[in-house]
Amino acid sequence: MQISEKSYEVRNLIGGSWENGNGRETEPVYDPATGKVIGETPLSTKEDVDRAVEAAKAAFPGWSSTPVIERARVFFRYKMLLEEHFEELRDLVTLENGKDAKDAGGEVRRGIEVVEFACGMPSLLMGESVRDVARGIDNVSHRFPLGVVAAITPFNFPCMVPLWTLPVAIAAGNAYILKPSERTPLSAIRLGELLAEAGLPEGVFNIVNGARDAVNGILEHPGIEAVSFVGSQPVAEHVYRHGAAHGKRVQALAGAKNSMIVMPDAVLEKAVPNIVSSAYGNAGERCLAGSVLVAVGDVADEVVGRIREAAAAMKVGPGYEEGSELTPVIRDSHRDKVRSYVDSAEEEGASVVLDGREPPREEGFFFGPTILDEVTGEMRVAREEIFGPVLSVVRVGSLKEAVDFTNGSPFGNACSIYTENGAAVRYWRENVEAGMLGVNVGVAAPMAFFPFNGIKDSFYGDLHATGKDGVRFFTENKVEIARFLSEPGTAEAVKRPTESGA
Incomplete structure (x- = not known):
């Protein structure tokens, strides 16, 4: 494996444009194996979060109305790009996080598996129906995207954890903001570049780097409908309480013993x-x-x-x-x-x-x-x-x-x-x-089509990340009950309302 000692530029992605730090305070990004600084993460402000939300809101109507099969095709292309750049992503994880090539490669692979799962979104978004719940009345349900959603991800899996949510949330029709760990932002940037290459419209995926101010900006912003978090227990509890207090749907994956x-x-x-x-x-x-x-x-x-x-x-x-x-x-x-x-x-x-x-x-x-x-x-x-x-x-x-x-x-x-x-x-x-x-398995990690299922103080929320829980978390259910009042097969039944005098 070849690891470059060059300095990496850490930038935000807002509305399709990559932005530099513009003089903001920064946090150093280290190579943990050497202690050398390899980049500087800009500590974004609530104003940066606001601009990302506005860009996502502008992109949401067009993306959510894109047929789900076309949204899925973006992720088929994305999966191919992730495979083509597998070793590059693996090496980035090793560089910024420190883990060995086997663990880093396993992380990238598990992330790609969630992309594969999201490629099945046309089936995953299927509603339910019951005909004749009463005479001539049918009951059906439909799944709709929420709008603008966000994820706050940890340093220990800088490639996999963003991929737990972004494929599912975006393929379901949402616009998405990622706040990666300020300690390990490099993998997230590359994931964003490859998403654009896969054909995702500008503004559907955004990156806001930073720390506390960026996190609180996300939790407090009225334009963000849902937040997914992975991190330590004290921060998970803060995210859950603070986000819920601001009317958001929250899933917060916390610590463990x-x-x-x-x-x-x-x-x-x-x-x-x-x-x-x-x-x-x-x-x-x-x-x-x-x-x-x-x-x-x-x-x-x-x-x-x-x-x-x-x-x-x-x-x-x-x-x-x-x-x-x-x-x-x-x-x-x-x-x-x-x-x-x-x-x-x-x-x-x-x-x-x-x-x-x-x-x-x-x-x-x-x-x-x-x-x-x-x-x-x-x-x-x-x-x-x-x-x-x-x-x-x-x-x-x-x-x-x-x-x-x-x-x-x-x-x-x-x-x-x-x-x-x-x-x-x-x-x-x-x-x-x-x-x-x-x-007889020491790391009980579920596959992408099952939920990551922590309980007690290891999880705050109702719907877990990944699997069908992840789809439910990033969508809203609408239940429709319908009947038609005219008699079928008559001339009056097929006339338009204006023609029948209605």
């Missing part, structure tokens, strides 16, 4: 590599990372020993170096935060089985693989999202204790179980409080 339950009958030679990948992939910076290992019974010593051996052998390095398995976290300030959690756990009595606090490389924002054993439910590392390459190990005596521990978390994003026992799986599935479940 995902358990991986290991039963005594788990096939460890296959489970351990999967657990390591879940805990340390993308440096632990993903909301589906398995961050707590719940070991049931006498399997604990063996599984911890195997995980320690595998994690200690991981190659720490830049995502663009072949063979790198543990890549950097997003910022030096975030590395300090992760380190503080390990310090806290040690002070509270956890055993540091593998210690990654000393930076394993001089350059960049690297944090070594870390394992904390003998963690209890009262410790911060058992309850709070760390978002780093730290695995906490909780030891319990039974599956019921493992489920009870998992359910004690305020989060409910995902949970995995490692077992070959069908009865154990059924008990766990019926009782665990998590929206995405993995059986």
Whole structure:
């Protein structure tokens, strides 16, 4: 993989025109593997949001009245362009986020799968009908786009998460504003360039870069009908409350504290590599990372020993170096935060089985693989999202204790179980409080045609992102009940109203 060290220009896209920062304050964009600044994100204002909304409003009537089959064809072309530029997009993700080529490529692939799903919009927008709900009366429903909608997306999946919503929202007939993470704006810009190349009319897709002011501008703007957000729990709650208070439809995907339950009958030679990948992939910076290992019974010593051996052998390095398995976290300030959690756990009595606090490389924002054993439910590392390459190990005596521990978390994003026992799986599935479940799968990510289904404090709203939930979120249902009063087959019935004197 070749990574360019050039400086990238970060611009807004409003009404089809790419705009520079025009002297606004900026936030640096880093290559996390080197710590070098590779761009500057302009911190847009509420006025910039307003201009983007006006451009989207102007584009909406023409786009929403475009036949859905023609809208879908834009995304067939877009899918082809994303495939043609797959490696370029993968490398951009690695550059600005730091993850390795395998994870970055997987991210781009999962985003493309949502585009494929959106290509089926003619079927997805089908309404429902019942004839003769009463004598001569039929009842039907139709789906309509909302108008101008927006998405606020995170740094950890700068390509995939924008693609969770923009294909669905736009193919459904909406005009769309994207506020990407100010830390990772480069992938979003390239996605916008390729959308224009696919033939999307100007103003239907807009990008407003920035931070707090841009976010609040979106949440408060009366011209935006719906907002989709992905990020940390405190910000998700703010987005949900603030957006709803301003009359918007909001879906806010929040934080996580995902358990991986290991039963005594788990096939460890296959489970351990999967657990390591879940805990340390993308440096632990993903909301589906398995961050707590719940070991049931006498399997604990063996599984911890195997995980320690595998994690200690991981190659720490830049995502663009072949063979790198543990890549950097997003910022030096975030590395300090992760380190503080390990310090806290040690002070509270956890055993540091593998210690990654000393930076394993001089350059960049690297944090070594870390394992904390003998963690209890009262410790911060058992309850709070760390978002780093730290695995906490909780030891319990039974599956019921493992489920009870998992359910004690305020989060409910995902949970995995490692077992070959069908009865154990059924008990766990019926009782665990998590929206995405993995059986011998450490990252329980649903396919594009299913919802990304977090619950509890991992999600604020009613309709989830992706799948049919995503279509429902970005559309409004109109229900029509109809009857015709004239008799069929008569001359009077086929006359125009003006001819019949009506």
